[in-house]
Amino acid sequence: MAGSGEQEALVGNKQVIFKDFVSGFPKESDMFVTTGSVKLKLPEGSRAVLVKNLYLSCDPYMRALMKPQDANYGSVFTSYTPGSPVSGFGVAKVLESGHPDIKEGDLVWGVTTWEEYSVIKAPETLIKIQHTDVPLSYYTGILGMPGMTAYAGFYEVCSPKKGEYVYVSSAAGAVGQLVGQLAKLTGCYVVGSAGSKEKVDLLKNKFGFDEAFNYKEEHDLNAALKRYFPEGIDIYFENVGGKMLDAVLLNMRIHGRIAVCGMISQYNIDKPEGVSNLMNIVYKRVRVEGFVVFDYLQQYSKFLDTLISYIKDGKITYVEDIAEGLESGPAALVGLFSGRNVGKQVVTVSLE
Amino acid sequence: MAGSGEQEALVGNKQVIFKDFVSGFPKESDMFVTTGSVKLKLPEGSRAVLVKNLYLSCDPYMRALMKPQDANYGSVFTSYTPGSPVSGFGVAKVLESGHPDIKEGDLVWGVTTWEEYSVIKAPETLIKIQHTDVPLSYYTGILGMPGMTAYAGFYEVCSPKKGEYVYVSSAAGAVGQLVGQLAKLTGCYVVGSAGSKEKVDLLKNKFGFDEAFNYKEEHDLNAALKRYFPEGIDIYFENVGGKMLDAVLLNMRIHGRIAVCGMISQYNIDKPEGVSNLMNIVYKRVRVEGFVVFDYLQQYSKFLDTLISYIKDGKITYVEDIAEGLESGPAALVGLFSGRNVGKQVVTVSLE
Ligand SMILES: NC(=O)c1ccc[n+]([C@@H]2O[C@H](COP(=O)([O-])OP(=O)(O)OC[C@H]3O[C@@H](n4cnc5c(N)ncnc54)[C@H](OP(=O)(O)O)[C@@H]3O)[C@@H](O)[C@H]2O)c1
Ligand SMILES: NC(=O)c1ccc[n+]([C@@H]2O[C@H](COP(=O)([O-])OP(=O)(O)OC[C@H]3O[C@@H](n4cnc5c(N)ncnc54)[C@H](OP(=O)(O)O)[C@@H]3O)[C@@H](O)[C@H]2O)c1
Numbered sequence: 001m002a003g004s005g006e007q008e009a010l011v012g013n014k015q016v017i018f019k020d021f022v023s024g025f026p027k028e029s030d031m032f033v034t035t036g037s038v039k040l041k042l043p044e045g046s047r048a049v050l051v052k053n054l055y056l057s058c059d060p061y062m063r064a065l066m067k068p069q070d071a072n073y074g075s076v077f078t079s080y081t082p083g084s085p086v087s088g089f090g091v092a093k094v095l096e097s098g099h100p101d102i103k104e105g106d107l108v109w110g111v112t113t114w115e116e117y118s119v120i121k122a123p124e125t126l127i128k129i130q131h132t133d134v135p136l137s138y139y140t141g142i143l144g145m146p147g148m149t150a151y152a153g154f155y156e157v158c159s160p161k162k163g164e165y166v167y168v169s170s171a172a173g174a175v176g177q178l179v180g181q182l183a184k185l186t187g188c189y190v191v192g193s194a195g196s197k198e199k200v201d202l203l204k205n206k207f208g209f210d211e212a213f214n215y216k217e218e219h220d221l222n223a224a225l226k227r228y229f230p231e232g233i234d235i236y237f238e239n240v241g242g243k244m245l246d247a248v249l250l251n252m253r254i255h256g257r258i259a260v261c262g263m264i265s266q267y268n269i270d271k272p273e274g275v276s277n278l279m280n281i282v283y284k285r286v287r288v289e290g291f292v293v294f295d296y297l298q299q300y301s302k303f304l305d306t307l308i309s310y311i312k313d314g315k316i317t318y319v320e321d322i323a324e325g326l327e328s329g330p331a332a333l334v335g336l337f338s339g340r341n342v343g344k345q346v347v348t349v350s351l352e
Numbered sequence: 353m354a355g356s357g358e359q360e361a362l363v364g365n366k367q368v369i370f371k372d373f374v375s376g377f378p379k380e381s382d383m384f385v386t387t388g389s390v391k392l393k394l395p396e397g398s399r400a401v402l403v404k405n406l407y408l409s410c411d412p413y414m415r416a417l418m419k420p421q422d423a424n425y426g427s428v429f430t431s432y433t434p435g436s437p438v439s440g441f442g443v444a445k446v447l448e449s450g451h452p453d454i455k456e457g458d459l460v461w462g463v464t465t466w467e468e469y470s471v472i473k474a475p476e477t478l479i480k481i482q483h484t485d486v487p488l489s490y491y492t493g494i495l496g497m498p499g500m501t502a503y504a505g506f507y508e509v510c511s512p513k514k515g516e517y518v519y520v521s522s523a524a525g526a527v528g529q530l531v532g533q534l535a536k537l538t539g540c541y542v543v544g545s546a547g548s549k550e551k552v553d554l555l556k557n558k559f560g561f562d563e564a565f566n567y568k569e570e571h572d573l574n575a576a577l578k579r580y581f582p583e584g585i586d587i588y589f590e591n592v593g594g595k596m597l598d599a600v601l602l603n604m605r606i607h608g609r610i611a612v613c614g615m616i617s618q619y620n621i622d623k624p625e626g627v628s629n630l631m632n633i634v635y636k637r638v639r640v641e642g643f644v645v646f647d648y649l650q651q652y653s654k655f656l657d658t659l660i661s662y663i664k665d666g667k668i669t670y671v672e673d674i675a676e677g678l679e680s681g682p683a684a685l686v687g688l689f690s691g692r693n694v695g696k697q698v699v700t701v702s703l704e
Pocket of ligand 1: 343
């Protein structure tokens with residue numbers, strides 16, 4: 001491959017390609033890994049940024065992008081293009097920049113593409129990483145989009161008060177583990193649910209939840225919630241939807257709040273399950289509020305300062321599940337929907 | 353019956369008796385009219401109030417009281433006792449009072465019993481009627497509990513802004529007709545739905561809704577809403593639930609609000625219908641908030657002043673559906689659940 005002139009900069013670029021729109025559960029085979037090529041040089045006058053991807057984030061919203069564009073989520077996402085690489089959040093190192101605020105060598109996080117090298121055409125959406133005394137992968141999770149989701153959802157949407165009863169579903173995940181810890185720091189009583197014994201142990205012994213249970217072992221979710229919340233739930237941080245939401249509605253306290261972050265149990269079924277116990281919203285005067293992290297990005301630097309100091313002071317802990325190499329990306333991504341990940345699911349592309 | 357001493361005060365007292373707990377749609381025959389007797393004199397030292405009932409209110413919540421007590425609505429209601437008279441809101445005239453703030457001849461509204469004469473044991477819950485230059489029956493509706501519901505639900509829960517798109521279901525009813533008019537006074541674009549051509553005409557021609565439609569003639573509620581709200585719905589005042597709510601969720605705008613007042617379409621079915629389109633709460637960052645009028649009673653006098661002046665200035669109009677006599681009570685009450693009432697359903701007991 002050694003050559004001269006323009007060709008010198010052309011290198012192999014391993015990529016994860018999205019095959020075609022998916023219905024039902026996504027499978028590893030809905031993506032494939034291939035090697036394209038990329039010119040490690042921006043065209044003259046380009047305002048884009050050329051990056052080397054270091055860490056990629058597996059996030060549940062990526063499932064929605066595997067469907068044809070839908071007007072209902074059009075305000076938030078744009079679907080993937082079949083035959084093109086998967087995109088998602090990641091941490092990357094800048095190799096060349098056409099943008100005045102970003103320079104070679106900068107570390108950034110933001111939306112990138114599942115490949116070794118990417119040309120990012122909207123570099124203004126990237127956030128420069130200033131604190132490098134924490135693992136860089138944290139910017140895909142606790143210090144990135146999912147962390148900001150937990151923070152905004154908990155403080156801005158849940159209106160928490162000391163002493164309140166808080167329930168978090170999918171509690172061992174990227175968002176849930178932080179929500180539970182923030183709730184504990186606020187002085188709440190916190191119960192989490194997750195899908196395995198290992199995760200339940202993490203919740204109780206590592207993240208400091210007051211109680212935790214494996215929802216897969218509960219035949220009657222209503223009874224399980226009554227057991228953990230004999231006085232009812234003030235705040236439900238909703239990550240899963242469906243039957244869990246229906247059971248929670250039966251257990252809300254007066255003036256309770258439900259922050260609707262996501263409903264992962266519904267993402268792979270064509271017609272979402274119906275939720276029936278909605279009259280409890282009236283009886284219990286419940287506020288159910290959906291939110292999208294992107295509406296809170298102006299709070300990012302405040303969030304970052306808070307979280308970095310919590311992490312350094314040992315007040316907050318964090319568990320990641322790291323898959324090595326782009327080849328492991330498809331399995332890691334689809335694993336979110338079977339609960340394979342223990343903690344935040346990350347894919348490493350390169351260690352520097 | 354002419355006698356002397358204590359017996360002089362014993363008179364016939366026509367009553368509507370609740371037979372037994374109901375499942376499915378309530379029927380006229382779930383109640384019966386009988387004549388008991390009452391002593392028109394309070395016992396010595398009683399702190400109760402003896403009233404002559406003038407107008408009784410038919411309200412959808414009364415259906416919930418026809419079921420055995422349920423912990424989920426226990427914070428709001430207490431079920432009827434089989435074999436005892438129906439209770440509900442009404443307007444009454446005080447014949448004798450053991451309560452220091454209430455005196456003979458006062459007109460009051462509040463919770464009473466479906467009979468000619470009632471002894472009200474919690475007179476502190478009654479509200480004295482000061483403005484008698486409006487029809488007294490208005491205190492069962494626009495100036496009573498349903499009016500206060502519309503006012504609190506619209507101003508406190510919907511957070512309305514001028515120019516917003518507002519949808520009201522069960523719009524020709526007691527609550528809905530006022531919500532629509534308050535929304536028009538706020539400068540909103542208002543569409544209502546109701547179950548007959550007559551009601552749709554009222555909405556457009558009497559209550560000043562911008563548009564109205566008969567939901568029973570729409571096979572596809574989503575399509576109907578898209579027709580009336582091509583730009584989506586900012587505020588939904590929810591009175592009916594079920595399929596209508598599911599269709600509304602598909603049509604909410606970003607940062608929309610749903611004030612959950614009631615879900616009458618679900619009150620007569622054992623297992624409420626499932627609502628599926630809940631992920632739109634996330635995508636559109638919707639706030640869904642339930643409320644109960646009793647939480648807002650401290651605003652009653654402000655509400656009353658506002659409404660009385662709106663009525664006198666002709667800014668608000670009001671339609672009642674008046675059934676004559678206690679005998680017509682059971683049919684009037686069950687008629688709410690087939691939409692027989694056109695406007696607020698009232699039952700007259702006595703005209704003075
Ligand atoms: N609104 C926003 O802006 C925003 C932003 C980020 C994330 N979110 C949402 O937040 C939620 C959590 O995201 P995350 O990144 O923290 O993911 P995560 O929890 O790290 O990973 C997903 C987890 O979901 C659980 N799960 C999968 N299928 C399930 C099912 N059918 N029923 C119940 N649980 C199931 C699995 O854990 P178990 O082993 O416990 O089953 C899995 O590990 C998702 O709903 C996501 O869409 C929303
Ligand atoms: N949260 C609170 O504090 C509070 C207080 C008062 C009332 N509410 C609620 O507010 C709502 C309206 O009460 P209201 O007093 O104004 O009653 P209303 O609207 O005067 O009367 C009930 C109306 O509901 C409609 N309806 C009946 N069955 C239906 C069904 N299956 N699907 C759709 N519509 C149906 C009928 O009109 P159509 O001809 O249009 O079908 C009927 O005329 C009810 O849900 C009630 O429970 C709540």
